[in-house]
Amino acid sequence: MxxxxxxxxxxxxxxxxxxxxxxxxxxxxxxxxxxxxxxxxxxxxxxxxxxxxxxxxxxxxxxxKVDDGYQSRKEWRQWADSVLVHVLSPNVYRTPSEALQAFRWFEEAGGWKQTFPTWECALMVYGGAFAMWLISKRLKARHNLNDDVRVSLYNAAKEWMNAVNAKGKFLGGNKPNLADVSVYGVLSSIEGCTAFQDLRE
Incomplete structure (x- = not known):
């Protein structure tokens, strides 16, 4: 909890x-x-x-355990879902070795060895890495990403940072708004992957 x-x-x-x-x-x-x-x-x-x-x-x-709620849509929250999230998989699973590295990190970060039997972990790591490497090729085409998918990732990051820099420390100005939190959440999903390290540099 x-x-x-x-x-x-x-x-x-x-x-x-x-x-x-x-x-x-x-x-x-x-x-x-x-x-x-x-x-x-x-x-x-x-x-x-x-x-x-x-x-x-x-x-x-x-x-x-609640009955009510609301959903507000903002341009940058939609951007996180419609643009940023779609450049992640082709970057994380760009090569077989990057896909395997990503799934090994997922295994560690998710505590899979403490939660699932060894055979299931192996299936998730090796089967998942292979499947996602294949799927990432289709996703690259579906979302019209650059042949070098890192370029698409870097362009998305530049687009975001240009918007942030126009507002201050965060898109929300002095403190994060929901769009800042959304983009942070999306990017934190790949923090242990090679693509994330490349993006930071």
């Missing part, structure tokens, strides 16, 4: 996630930034036993 001492929300939340999924990272970043406590259930990326109960078969799934 992730507990915030400042949580006054009285919400009882359970996040079903893959530790390194960009969409899951966005949800965690939002909850952490706002000091909201939540339980985490790590979902097996291959068999997905933990979400068999749900008609919705993708993560994140956030269960809450």
């Amino acid at each position: 992730v507990v915030s001492d400042n949580d006054t929300s009285n919400l009882q939340l359970v996040l079903f996630q893959y530790k390194t999924c960009p969409f899951c990272c966005k949800v965690r970043a939002f909850l952490d930034y706002h000091g909201i406590s939540y339980d985490i259930v790590e979902v097996d990326a291959v068999l997905r036993q933990a979400i068999k109960w749900s008609e919705y078969k993708k993560v994140p799934i956030l269960l809450a």
Whole structure:
């Protein structure tokens, strides 16, 4: 459980996630930034036993014991979902060795060895790396990325930073707004990958 001492929300939340999924990272970043406590259930990326109960078969799934809520859409939050997130997979899984490195990091970051049997970890690491390397080629074409996908990643980062620099330290000015938290969440999903290290340089 992730507990915030400042949580006054009285919400009882359970996040079903893959530790390194960009969409899951966005949800965690939002909850952490706002000091909201939540339980985490790590979902097996291959068999997905933990979400068999749900008609919705993708993560994140956030269960809450509340009846109301709202969703606001902003240009940069949409950009994070429609542009930034789509340049990640082709970059993270650009080569077989980068795909394998990424899945080994996912295994470590997600605590898979503590959660799943050895054979299942091996299936997720090696099977997942191979599958995502193949899929990344289709994603590159689908999203019209540059032949050198790093160029697309760098261009997206420049676009974001130009918008941030026009506002101050954050897109929200002196403090992060929801778009800042969303972009942070998306990028944190690849922090242990070669693509992230390349982006930082």
